[in-house]
Amino acid sequence: MHVIHIASELAPIAKVGGLADVVFGLARETQKKGHTVEILIPKYDCLDYTALKNLKPVFRELWSFDGPYRYHNTIWSAEVQGLNVLLLEPHHPGYYFSRGSIYGSPDDVDRFIYFSRAALEYLFKSGKTPDILHIHDWPTALVAPLYKEMYIPLGFRTKGIVQTIHNLQHQGKCSPQNVTRAGLRGEDLLTPAKMQDPFLPSNLNLLKGGIEYSDFITTVSPTYEKEIKTVEGGCGLHMLLTKHSNKLKGILNGIDFEYWNPAVDQLLPAKYDLKTAQQGKSANKTELRKKFGLKESKGPLVCAISRLVPQKGPELIVYGLKKTIEKEGQFILLGSPAGPEMTLQFHALQKELSKNKNTAIHLEYDEALAHLTYAASDMILIPSLSEPCGLSQMIGLRYGSVPLVRFTGGLADSVFDVETSKKPDNERNGFVFDFPDTSGVDWALDRAFKSYKGSKWSTLVEQGMKCDYSWSRSADAYLKIYSNVSATKPS
Ligand code: ADP
Numbered sequence: 001m002h003v004i005h006i007a008s009e010l011a012p013i014a015k016v017g018g019l020a021d022v023v024f025g026l027a028r029e030t031q032k033k034g035h036t037v038e039i040l041i042p043k044y045d046c047l048d049y050t051a052l053k054n055l056k057p058v059f060r061e062l063w064s065f066d067g068p069y070r071y072h073n074t075i076w077s078a079e080v081q082g083l084n085v086l087l088l089e090p091h092h093p094g095y096y097f098s099r100g101s102i103y104g105s106p107d108d109v110d111r112f113i114y115f116s117r118a119a120l121e122y123l124f125k126s127g128k129t130p131d132i133l134h135i136h137d138w139p140t141a142l143v144a145p146l147y148k149e150m151y152i153p154l155g156f157r158t159k160g161i162v163q164t165i166h167n168l169q170h171q172g173k174c175s176p177q178n179v180t181r182a183g184l185r186g187e188d189l190l191t192p193a194k195m196q197d198p199f200l201p202s203n204l205n206l207l208k209g210g211i212e213y214s215d216f217i218t219t220v221s222p223t224y225e226k227e228i229k230t231v232e233g234g235c236g237l238h239m240l241l242t243k244h245s246n247k248l249k250g251i252l253n254g255i256d257f258e259y260w261n262p263a264v265d266q267l268l269p270a271k272y273d274l275k276t277a278q279q280g281k282s283a284n285k286t287e288l289r290k291k292f293g294l295k296e297s298k299g300p301l302v303c304a305i306s307r308l309v310p311q312k313g314p315e316l317i318v319y320g321l322k323k324t325i326e327k328e329g330q331f332i333l334l335g336s337p338a339g340p341e342m343t344l345q346f347h348a349l350q351k352e353l354s355k356n357k358n359t360a361i362h363l364e365y366d367e368a369l370a371h372l373t374y375a376a377s378d379m380i381l382i383p384s385l386s387e388p389c390g391l392s393q394m395i396g397l398r399y400g401s402v403p404l405v406r407f408t409g410g411l412a413d414s415v416f417d418v419e420t421s422k423k424p425d426n427e428r429n430g431f432v433f434d435f436p437d438t439s440g441v442d443w444a445l446d447r448a449f450k451s452y453k454g455s456k457w458s459t460l461v462e463q464g465m466k467c468d469y470s471w472s473r474s475a476d477a478y479l480k481i482y483s484n485v486s487a488t489k490p491s
């Protein structure tokens with residue numbers, strides 16, 4: 001099987017959140033299972049170029065459209081930890097991928113519409129014949145309508161398109177003119193059966209286009225699949241997703257078990273495995289305390305490692321932090337605030353607590369510090385209002401940091417409460433609360449602190465470390481879908 005991912009993120013070179021990890025982990029595992037995988041992403045100026053091997057131009061004469069204008073593009077190839085990566089560099093006066101960040105520009109919709117069209121143009125012109133095109137979230141959703149409305153008539157063929165919804169909150173709403181710039185007739189797509197947004201009838205919805213035109217839709221956990229078909233969780237697309245139930249499946253993400261492995265993790269001062277977890281975690285804790293000038297403590301070290309956006313329950317993270325200190329624990333917050341208001345708020349908190357020797361707040365994206373924090377911490381707090389899958393609870397489990405989570409999306413599918421879960425005792429691995437409010441956080445923290453002092457804590461840590469949330473199982477589910485989709489579409 002030949003699979004080409006067309007995506008806006010790829011770990012570790014272009015990562016904002018879980019989407020990047022999923023593309024990387026799924027691609028690597030599918031390749032390991034003997035399939036040919038390529039990943040096409042924009043050649044951002046902010047890529048981590050140190051992680052690219054053998055970067056070279058492979059296709060210099062790619063011309064693509066933006067409205068009536070034709071622009072030149074170069075396709076580069078590179079290797080990222082054994083994966084074949086293709087990078088599209090537009091020579092466009094809008095400097096679409098030279099903005100210093102992946103998202104956050106006012107013309108994001110135009111940037112990714114341009115990318116989607118140029119990506120398909122490249123596949124067509126270079127004579128590639130993938131079995132599957134796998135597209136991710138709104139930024140590359142337009143690939144599906146473009147393929148069916150434009151590239152099939154031109155003669156390009158793939159056996160199927162799979163659209164993955166990582167997060168339904170962002171849908172890429174835009175005017176028909178935006179899509180017309182990619183060469184489709186935007187006005188013609190403004191119908192309920194095509195790409196018309198259900199709430200803003202004069203707008204197109206790129207993600208809706210991906211959903212309507214793809215052969216199969218996946219989302220990132222079975223519980224999130226159920227949630228997005230409800231009014232509360234569907235972000236306006238619940239009816240559409242319900243209509244397409246027969247081509248929709250929730251597959252729990254995995255994490256890359258080679259990359260996230262405390263036994264070989266080069267970013268840890270002290271590596272450890274199941275047998276040496278206690279000593280290993282304690283040595284990492286000492287390093288982390290030293291790094292932030294925290295005092296010695298007998299209380300547990302709790303952490304949160306998260307983008308700081310409303311969906312992640314930032315107020316509850318702050319509440320959990322303050323409660324932890326009150327209860328004589330310690331708290332490390334590694335957060336990436338989004339937007340000026342959140343940034344201001346968290347910098348104020350950082351200043352307020354700067355002299356407190358039981359907490360540290362680090363407001364940057366810092367991969368190395370994330371590894372150390374997972375390894376050093378005893379617990380990880382994830383009070384999300386909504387969480388399609390969530391990876392940090394799985395990484396936490398792998399590193400022996402017991403998750404305290406709200407029962408939603410993939411958190412509900414991967415963390416099982418020590419007291420209330422229906423799972424057998426030896427499969428329970430954390431503390432779960434139902435409602436995203438302060439009493440939920442209190443309930444989880446109280447029980448976790450009590451358990452930390454008791455004799456069964458090390459068993460709980462061990463049970464978590466034994467959980468298999470590797471990509472292997474999830475990749476098999478994707479391969480089954482690829483194979484079903486391509487079997488129904490003879491080339
Ligand atoms: P989302 O995709 O919604 O951000 P996930 O839990 O699926 O949430 O994935 C988050 C990923 O990003 C995890 O790998 C986590 O370790 C990482 N991460 C989040 N914030 C930071 C940060 N400030 N520094 C380093 N890594 C971070």
